[in-house]
Amino acid sequence: MMFKKITRNIKSFFSKVNWSTRNVYLTVKRAIGGVFRKFWSIVTQEEKRIERNRMKLDFVLKYLNLDGKDIDIQLDLDIAEIRKDLVEKKKALSVTYKKDKNQSVLNELNTVSRVIKYLPDDNRTINRKGDRKVETNKFIKAMIYLSPALILLAVFTFWPIINTLRLLIYVGYTESDGSIQGYTIFGNFIKVISQRGFIRPSAGTFSSALINTLLMAFISVPISIVVALLIAAGLNSIKGLKGFFQTIFFLPYVTNTIAIALVFKFMFNENFGLINTMLGWIGIDKVNWLSTNANYWAVMGVMVIYSVWDSLAFKIMVFLSAIQGIDKQYYQAADIDATPKSKVFRKITVPLISPMIFYIMVTSIIGALKVYSSVITLINEAGEIRGATYKMKTIVMYIYEYLNTRAPGNLSLAAASSVVLFGIILLFTLVQMQASKKRVHY
Amino acid sequence: MGAIMEKKYLNRWKLTDKFVLAADAIAVILYLAFFIKAFIDIPIPTKEELVDVNFIFNGFQMSILAIFAMIATPLLVIDSKTHFNKVEYEIDAWYGGNTFVKGLISLLLLNPVSAILRFYNTHNVLKFATGHSYIEAIKNMGRWFKQKLEAFKNRKNSPDHEGEATDEEVRLRKKIRTQTIGIAGKSILLYGLIGIAAAFVFLPFYWMILTALKTFEETQSTNPSFFVALKDMQWVNFKYVLNEMDFGLYIYNTLLVGVISTLGTVVTTVFAAFAFSRIDFKGRDTLFSILLMTMMIPGELYIITNFVTVAQFGWISSAGNKVFLAMIIPFMTSVFYIFFLRQTFKQIPNSLYQAAQVDGCSDFKYLVRVMLPIAGPTVFTITILSVIGSWNAFIWPRLMASMLPNNNESFYLISVALNKASFMDPEGMRLMYNLQIAASALVTIPLLIVFLALRKYIIRGVGRSGIKG
Numbered sequence: 001m002m003f004k005k006i007t008r009n010i011k012s013f014f015s016k017v018n019w020s021t022r023n024v025y026l027t028v029k030r031a032i033g034g035v036f037r038k039f040w041s042i043v044t045q046e047e048k049r050i051e052r053n054r055m056k057l058d059f060v061l062k063y064l065n066l067d068g069k070d071i072d073i074q075l076d077l078d079i080a081e082i083r084k085d086l087v088e089k090k091k092a093l094s095v096t097y098k099k100d101k102n103q104s105v106l107n108e109l110n111t112v113s114r115v116i117k118y119l120p121d122d123n124r125t126i127n128r129k130g131d132r133k134v135e136t137n138k139f140i141k142a143m144i145y146l147s148p149a150l151i152l153l154a155v156f157t158f159w160p161i162i163n164t165l166r167l168l169i170y171v172g173y174t175e176s177d178g179s180i181q182g183y184t185i186f187g188n189f190i191k192v193i194s195q196r197g198f199i200r201p202s203a204g205t206f207s208s209a210l211i212n213t214l215l216m217a218f219i220s221v222p223i224s225i226v227v228a229l230l231i232a233a234g235l236n237s238i239k240g241l242k243g244f245f246q247t248i249f250f251l252p253y254v255t256n257t258i259a260i261a262l263v264f265k266f267m268f269n270e271n272f273g274l275i276n277t278m279l280g281w282i283g284i285d286k287v288n289w290l291s292t293n294a295n296y297w298a299v300m301g302v303m304v305i306y307s308v309w310d311s312l313a314f315k316i317m318v319f320l321s322a323i324q325g326i327d328k329q330y331y332q333a334a335d336i337d338a339t340p341k342s343k344v345f346r347k348i349t350v351p352l353i354s355p356m357i358f359y360i361m362v363t364s365i366i367g368a369l370k371v372y373s374s375v376i377t378l379i380n381e382a383g384e385i386r387g388a389t390y391k392m393k394t395i396v397m398y399i400y401e402y403l404n405t406r407a408p409g410n411l412s413l414a415a416a417s418s419v420v421l422f423g424i425i426l427l428f429t430l431v432q433m434q435a436s437k438k439r440v441h442y
Numbered sequence: 443m444g445a446i447m448e449k450k451y452l453n454r455w456k457l458t459d460k461f462v463l464a465a466d467a468i469a470v471i472l473y474l475a476f477f478i479k480a481f482i483d484i485p486i487p488t489k490e491e492l493v494d495v496n497f498i499f500n501g502f503q504m505s506i507l508a509i510f511a512m513i514a515t516p517l518l519v520i521d522s523k524t525h526f527n528k529v530e531y532e533i534d535a536w537y538g539g540n541t542f543v544k545g546l547i548s549l550l551l552l553n554p555v556s557a558i559l560r561f562y563n564t565h566n567v568l569k570f571a572t573g574h575s576y577i578e579a580i581k582n583m584g585r586w587f588k589q590k591l592e593a594f595k596n597r598k599n600s601p602d603h604e605g606e607a608t609d610e611e612v613r614l615r616k617k618i619r620t621q622t623i624g625i626a627g628k629s630i631l632l633y634g635l636i637g638i639a640a641a642f643v644f645l646p647f648y649w650m651i652l653t654a655l656k657t658f659e660e661t662q663s664t665n666p667s668f669f670v671a672l673k674d675m676q677w678v679n680f681k682y683v684l685n686e687m688d689f690g691l692y693i694y695n696t697l698l699v700g701v702i703s704t705l706g707t708v709v710t711t712v713f714a715a716f717a718f719s720r721i722d723f724k725g726r727d728t729l730f731s732i733l734l735m736t737m738m739i740p741g742e743l744y745i746i747t748n749f750v751t752v753a754q755f756g757w758i759s760s761a762g763n764k765v766f767l768a769m770i771i772p773f774m775t776s777v778f779y780i781f782f783l784r785q786t787f788k789q790i791p792n793s794l795y796q797a798a799q800v801d802g803c804s805d806f807k808y809l810v811r812v813m814l815p816i817a818g819p820t821v822f823t824i825t826i827l828s829v830i831g832s833w834n835a836f837i838w839p840r841l842m843a844s845m846l847p848n849n850n851e852s853f854y855l856i857s858v859a860l861n862k863a864s865f866m867d868p869e870g871m872r873l874m875y876n877l878q879i880a881a882s883a884l885v886t887i888p889l890l891i892v893f894l895a896l897r898k899y900i901i902r903g904v905g906r907s908g909i910k911g
Contacts, residue, residue, distance in 0.1 A: 138723045141805065145717035149710040149775045156772040157736050160747035167746070175750045227639070234636045238629075247897065248640045251647065254893045254900065256834045258857045259882035263650045266875050271664050274649055312643065317904050370740055373836050377861065399742045403749070403841070411746060418743040429738055 056118040063115045079122035086116050167415040172408045181408070188416035197391060198398055198417070205390040207296060213394045215300060217368035220307040225361055227308065228315035233345055235316070236323045246320075253313035261377035264306050265290065290378065293387040299379065303392075306374055311364060318360055322353040355436065362432040366425050372396040395421050451570035452530065458563045459525050465556035466518045466548075473511040480504045484681045489868045492682060492877070493658050501655075502673035509672075510551050517547070535579065538567040647890070654679055654880035658867070661875040679880040689881055691852065692859040699769045699839075699855060700832035706774030707828045708821060714775070715783035716809050720795055730784075733777050741837075748772055749841055762846045765853050769839050773832065779824045782903070786820040787813060823903040826896055830889065836861070856885050 041047070061067050064082070073079070093109045096102070121129065143150075167173060168188055172181030193199050201208045235245060252260070267274045268289040276286045288294045289302050326349065334344045350357070371394050375383060382401075383393040395417065402414035480503055491497045521544075528537075545560030565575050572579070652668070653661060655675040660667065684690045717723070718730055752758060757768040790813060798808045814821065836857040843850045843858055854862065865878040893900060 135724060138721055142717040142721040142723035142726070145713040145721065145805075149714035149780065152710065152771070152775045153733070153736075153777070155751065156748055157744060157777075159751070160744040161736070161739065163747040164743055231636065231639050234632055234639075238632060238636065241633075245636055245640055247894070248644050250897065250901065251890065251893065252643060253904075254830050254889045256857060256860075256882075256885045256889060258836055258860045259885040260646060260650075262860065262878055262882045263646050263653075266653060266661075266879060267646065267649055269875075272662060272666060272875070274645075274666060277664075277666055309643065309646065314904065317901060370742075396740075396742055399746070400837075403746065404844075411750075414746050415743070418740060418746060421740050422738075422743060425738065425740060 057120065060115055060118050060120075063111065073120060079119060080124070083116065083119055083122065086112055086119070090116065164415045164419065167412045168419065170409075170412050173412050174408045175406075175411055188412045189420070192398075192413055192416045192420065197393065198395075202391065205296075207390040207392070209393040209395050209398050212300075212392055213369055213371065216303050216307065216371060216394075217365045219300070220304045220311070221361060221364045221368055223304065224308040224311050224315055224364070225357060228312055228319055229350070229357070231312075232316050232319035232323055233349055235320055237341075249316050250313050252310060253317070255310075257310070257373045258377050260310070261306065261374045264302070264309075265378050268302050290385070292385070294385050296388070296390050296392075299385060299392050302378060303371075303375065306378065307368060307371065310374070311367075315360060315364070318356065319353065322356045323349060326352050358435060359432065362428050366428050369421065369424060369428075370396055372400070395424075448570060448573075451566045452533070455533070455563055455566040455570060458559055458566065459521075462556050462559045462563065463518070463522055463525060465553065465559060466514060466521065469551065469553045469556065470511060470514045470518055473507050473514060477504060477507040477511060480507065481677065481681065484678055486685050487678050487682055489682075489686075489874075492678070492874070493867050495659055499676055499678045500673050501675035501677045504677045505672040505675045513547070514551055514553075517544070533567055534571045535568060538564050538571060538579070541567055647886070650879055650883050650886065653876055654883040656876050658874055658876055661879075662872070676876065679876050680884065683877055683881045683884060687859075687863055687877070687881070688851070689856070689859060689884055692854050692856045693884075695766075695853065696833055696856045699766055699835075700829050703770045703773045703832050704825055704828040706770065707776055707779060708825055710775040711779040711783055711824065712809070712814070712821065714780045715787050716805075716813065718780065719784045719787035720792075721805075734781065737777050737781075745838065745841065748838075749845065752842070753845065758842070758845050760847050762848075762850065762853055765842050765846060768842050769835075769855070772838070773835075776828070779828070783817065783820060783824065786817045790816050819899065819902065823899045826892070826899055827903050830892065830900075833885075833889065860885060 057073065058067070061069075061073070066073075071077070090109065090112045093105060093112060097105045097109055169183050169185060170180045171184050171187060173179075196202045197208050199208055199210045201211065231249060235242060235249070238245070266272070268276075270276060270286055270288050270291045273289070275289070279285075279287065287298060289298050330348045330352070331344065334348060339347075375392065375394055375397065379385065379392050383391050383397055385392065399414050399417050399421070402410045402417065484499075487497070487499075541560050542564040545557045545564065548554075548557035548560060568575050568579055652670060655670050655677070657674070657676055660670075718726060752768040752772070755768075757764045759765075794812060795808060798812060803811075834857060835855060839855040840858045840861065843853050843855075846853060851862075860881055863881070865874045865881075866872070867874050
């Protein structure tokens with residue numbers, strides 16, 4: 001009892017405090033608001049404005065011979081009609097005045113124009129103005145909400161796009177003092193494309209940055225898609241331990257590229273690595289994966305294995321949710337016909353999620369074209385294997401190489417190579433958009 | 443059957459379970475505290491000591507504590523979920539057995555308090571579900587075994603036995619048996635394949651943790667071992683990496699940059715998504731599609747200009763301390779998150795907005811009071827993804843650090859440090875893989891913990907995205 005009483009007292013005390021604080025708050029708010037309103041009316045000379053408007057209205061009413069009558073001009077008169085009449089009258093008067101320059105006609109003309117000017121807005125105009133005001137208010141409100149994001153995007157997204165176009169036409173641009181040596185249209189592109197090692201293979205080898213990147217993308221993406229599909233289908237068909245396996249398969253999703261690539265580099269070490277030890281169990285000699293004089297395809301193999309491992313988690317997640325979204329009726333029908341599992345997979349599962357597979361394939365290829373961090377960790381900054389004739393460079397590596405060597409004009413070359421990369425990505429995106437329009441499953 | 447389902451025992455179970463949870467929580471905290479205490483107490487080694495074959499580090503205590511924490515934490519999480527979700531009719535004799543086994547686990551984890559409480563709770567559960575306690579349960583189990591044994595002994599006399607069945611029955615039975623074996627074989631094959639794939643996926647993580655706990659000599663072995671004994675676990679590697687190689691500082695830098703840029707991202711994207719989803723202003727769709735188009739452009743194109751821009755803003759000064767601004771501010775917004783949030787906001791019915799407007803609720807109030815609580819999980823997803831993204835950020839922070847004129851090492855973020863730091867042995871001849879991989883593990887393990895804890899929210903973001911965490 002005692003406890004209840006005390007709590008009630010405390011509660012009532014706080015509610016009183018709350019109530020009085022709220023009163024004080026509202027009073028202060030009202031007072032401040034009033035002061036601001038007063039101040040605003042002084043600044044805008046509101047009283048004078050009202051007075052002027054009244055005088056204008058009186059003038060109009062006097063001209064229309066409605067002076068002193070108790071009418072509401074907005075409601076009782078058709079202002080649009082009156083305005084039309086007055087405009088016609090004004091035209092007639094001006095014609096008359098041009099004919100014989102009469103002073104009284106001029107006065108009349110002036111009066112009519114003033115009346116037209118002072119005539120209040122008709123309803124349609126008022127509506128239109130109101131709509132415009134609402135529209136403007138909405139726009140201002142939206143801009144207030146958008147401004148933090150838009151300012152940042154303008155500085156760090158839109159300006160770079162414009163600046164890239166600007167850089168493309170400069171020759172020998174130095175970013176520290178902004179000096180340039182001339183202009184060109186395709187010069188930077190030609191320089192980038194014709195350089196050995198970017199698109200053309202370098203001397204004595206078939207590899208170039210473009211070929212390396214495309215090979216990595218077109219080998220690793222199909223493998224990872226097939227593996228991910230099989231695992232997703234397997235995960236979908238088991239019951240026990242499903243959550244456990246899901247968790248393990250999803251683990252690589254959030255990993256740090258540099259850290260895991262370092263682990264892979266150690267695992268693929270020629271002498272101390274896990275992979276060579278495991279190959280030793282089945283009687284395969286030590287493979288020189290990444291060390292001096294390593295074979296091109298060995299290095300490519302490590303890249304492919306890394307990127308398959310890295311992208312598997314995401315693909316399994318997407319495919320698993322896609323498979324779970326398939327209507328169960330198809331599987332029940334297959335069950336009744338006693339269709340074998342492999343046929344169900346080939347004829348039902350894959351065709352039904354084929355749009356998803358295609359979408360993932362294109363986005364993964366786009367992602368694989370931008371490979372950079374893993375390559376520089378697995379090999380080195382320059383993508384060079386000691387003693388090898390080829391260089392395992394990627395397209396993005398070229399861009400950063402131009403950025404890091406601060407010679408005049410290199411920024412333009414970096415811009416040109418990034419635009420080349422964008423062009424390739426755009427190509428794949430367009431293919432994807434064209435294909436997704438058709439939406440053919442079978 | 444008269445005495446079963448007594449409410450009394452249910453209430454006792456509930457109360458005791460609360461104490462069990464509390465005891466488990468205290469135990470987990472103690473394990474972690476002792477682990478951290480032991481870690482702090484490790485004398486900071488030199489590189490020469492780490493390379494030395496005769497250098498001995500006994501990691502038994504820390505390994506035991508780490509394993510205890512690794513077992514006890516998930517148990518605690520599962521138990522608290524069970525405690526709050528368990529329904530009366532789910533409590534049966536099996537649940538009693540479950541509790542008993544958990545009590546044994548608690549005993550193994552040197553936690554006698556929760557073990558005793560769990561044994562007492564087993565009694566409560568048994569009383570509630572079956573009306574009798576331990577002794578009767580053990581007797582029942584004995585009876586069950588006896589019955590099975592009898593049935594096995596008398597299998598020749600049982601009516602199911604093939605000897606007394608007709609030929610047709612025998613044939614059918616054989617067929618059923620082969621079918622069962624086939625199904626079992628198939629499922630074993632399926633589990634085997636999935637298990638192999640899972641091992642392939644998990645192997646790098648296992649190898650990372652293993653290598654991080656090995657000595658230098660062991661990493662230089664051409665025949666690497668797959669296990670490390672508890673007392674040989676070299677926790678000292680982590681100590682060296684954190685203290686001597688300044689990874690503590692790098693983690694602090696990364697968290698600073700990550701937290702601030704995430705806060706900024708959440709604020710800007712929530713406002714922008716609100717404007718795009720609720721305010722019907724002129725040019726909205728045009729602006730939005732322009733924003734979406736920028737998502738297609740590779741990030742390298744932005745970097746080319748942005749590193750000049752941040753230099754012009756004066757963020758790359760010789761003192762260097764403004765360089766964090768250059769790492770934070772360009773990443774304070776994200777078109778993808780705006781898109782993601784807008785989709786969620788659009789699902790909230792517009793009638794709520796109209797009702798709020800009729801009641802004179804301002805837009806900001808509506809956003810904070812109505813929309814954010816409804817879209818809370820999505821905002822949380824964005825927060826996690828953004829934090830993970832800045833934890834993994836590499837290219838831009840590296841460029842920023844490399845642009846500083848001097849002393850740029852104290853402004854590294856964690857990925858940059860992993861890339862740049864030298865893990866050579868004192869003679870500069872051989873790479874100290876154990877230290878390098880320990881640093882990698884230091885970067886990866888927090889991510890794994892975050893992923894395991896918040897898996898639901900992270901996977902929610904995947905369906906809509908074509909990008910990696």
